[in-house]
Amino acid sequence: MNFKHKYLFLLPGFLVLLGILIFPIGFTVRLSLSSWDSFFPGLDFIGLENYTRLFTDDPRFWEAFQRLSFMSVITVFLQYTIGFALAHMVWKEIKFQRFFRVLFLIPMMTTPVIMTVIWKTVFHESLGPVNDFFSLFGVTPLWLSSEALSKVTVIIVEVWQWTPFMFLLLLAGLLSLPKEPFLAASIDGAGPIRKFVYVTFPLMAPISIGAIIIRLIEASKIMDTVYVLTSGGPGTSSETSSFYIFIKGLREFQFGYSAALSLTYLIIMIISLTIIAKMLVKLMIRS
């Protein structure tokens, strides 16, 4: 029997794949080999010039990448810790369990840019309520305009916004855990801490790894929070890779160069997240 017509059925899916994945990536690769900017619109061919510029003459990108790595690792660690604690809390039978489950999800359901604008008002150094409170103790921290604190502020807002996502995944994981290991641990006389360390945490490891990787991917794209809160400042102290790419692409209109930045960034992220995932598996599951 001739099954060649089966390819016809694959065609719609293939075309969709081509349209939404392969073509944009292919176009970005081609764009990265051109000098397209506001003055030279068009796909001329300049070889690897943009990549040479990136690797030899653009320390700002690499500084932004280091900053991003620091901020995303801290952010995701805090989200995981707080998210796990909250999920663990409402996993048990407690009063107003449903209320708390919904309450903890609210930040994630808000619009990030709008909430960041609100946070910016909250942290406003001379007009915001946070410093109104701190001024009672004679201090007015510079939440948005100090080199160190501006990063902390971005991390606070990101943790507030996205911890619910971690909470949701981890709660789903906890609810799906089998009861038998916990019963066995109880029979063996294990207390709550031992149960958590030797039963809950190991059983949650696969879900934890998935949640951490998903959040790391998202956190590495941090852009709107930085854009609204600090514009990457003061100086370049809170500038992240994606914000820098945004500046080069959509502020300075250097399309060709920003395409090279994007592709390089994509490759670095694929490699580093693969390594991180393997390390987490080794650390959390095998050990």
Place this chain on the structure above:
Amino acid sequence: MKKMIKISTLTVTASLLAVAAQADKWSDQFPHIKNTGDIAGECSYESMSKKDYSGQKLTINTHAVPVIGEPTALHAEQFSKLTGAEVNVIHTPAGDLYSKAMVPFQAGQAPYDIVFGFSNFIRDWKQYLQPVPAKYVNMRQMQDVTQSHIDVNSWDGEMIQFPIDGDRHYLKYRKDVIDNPEYQAKYKAETGNELRVPQTWKEYGEMATFFNGWDWDNDGELEYGSAEVMKKDDLMFAAFFSRSVAYAKNPRVPGGYFFDLESMEPLINGPGFVEALTDWVEATKYVPPGGINFGLGDEINSFGGGQTLFSFSWDDAFVAAMQDDSPIKNKVGAAPLPGSDRVWNRSSGAWENEFNQAPYIVWGWTAAVAKASKNQDVAFDYLCFFANDANHQADIAIGRFGVNPFKKSDFVPELYVERQGWDPEIAKQYAETLMEMEEGSTNRVFPLRVPGVFQFNSAIATGTSKALAGQLSPQEALDEVAAEWKKIVKRIGADTVREAYAIGVALEDNL
């Protein structure tokens, strides 16, 4: 100039009387112009009502509400009622106005008939824009536009953008403090200097420092020295140029302010600019807490809300301070940007120890018709209607609209006294300050209008913000900017940049 103001006053008064009789007809229908009624002209309400654009559609890309976005939408609605045209207004954040128009321009598409943007986009946009037709350039309404704003909207003598707004940076100060005899005596006693409208940036800094961090208006809140646009990538480069013109724009040295026109070597790390940046770094000590992160909106709210003694940038902070709901209405003054007691001469490589001042005719809002638009007649009529005398007079009275004076008839103090309740002395000072900057000075600096202007401005924002944050010294920061500018010039081509820059230099050198 006084003679000119008198003539303008008579003209405006006469036109006000002339329109009074027919004001009711249109102002009843369009309350926005209730103060003036319709004012006769080529694009008045009366003239537009005679056009029939039924079945024609305009799409406009403009700024977000309220600044410029609100008057765009309001005048679109009025235009639609008068002419029958369907007008679709799309609002875009300021930072995306350039790219949102540029992407379809480059792709050969025409999603917008009219694009709003900043006047310094002109070099990059001009090839995609339809020059303003002669009938609009020569009409009476356009004859009233100041030469500076004709120049800002033109490229090599051809008007590309339609003047709808006027902008310049000038000094705003708390008149109730600077003119207060008690504070004048206190300042004299403690510093040995006169408390007066600051003539130089050094005086500005000394006064701002003196009035920083205490409750000098007895409202129970702390006040500060100055509110400035210091937030990176939020128009801060314009604030830096305002601070640097006095030190770096030498009227005796033609041939470029940003670059040496002959060699296209950046001048941005010269001693004049470094001195200005050093002053600006000092300013971080007398801005309100977090002032280093102030964008334009913060600056307007801070000065307009009575938080600081000084401010300098666009008109908006002054207009906001003089609105009826402002706590400091009629307590503010306007003056030219401070000068300096020395100016750098790059030809001789030495400072010249004499007073210098230079107005910065900063870029502002403008609008233009896309070359690929199929409704160019309707589009130009819309822009002409937007800027007609009645709409313009109403728009400049509303601070949030972002429409500021750019017509000679705007610089008549009586307008502000009668229609907006300004103190006559403040109105006179305001009108004279602006008019002097527009028409009086021969040492003006125009915004950089070259290919890739955003790359140059972005480099300035990055470098100066590093200095403000203490990451680099002023000299190191501007050396970094100069190195980046050299790379941009090399990428785009020195001749290409020079060709465009020469047009701005000709204006600055009064050629």
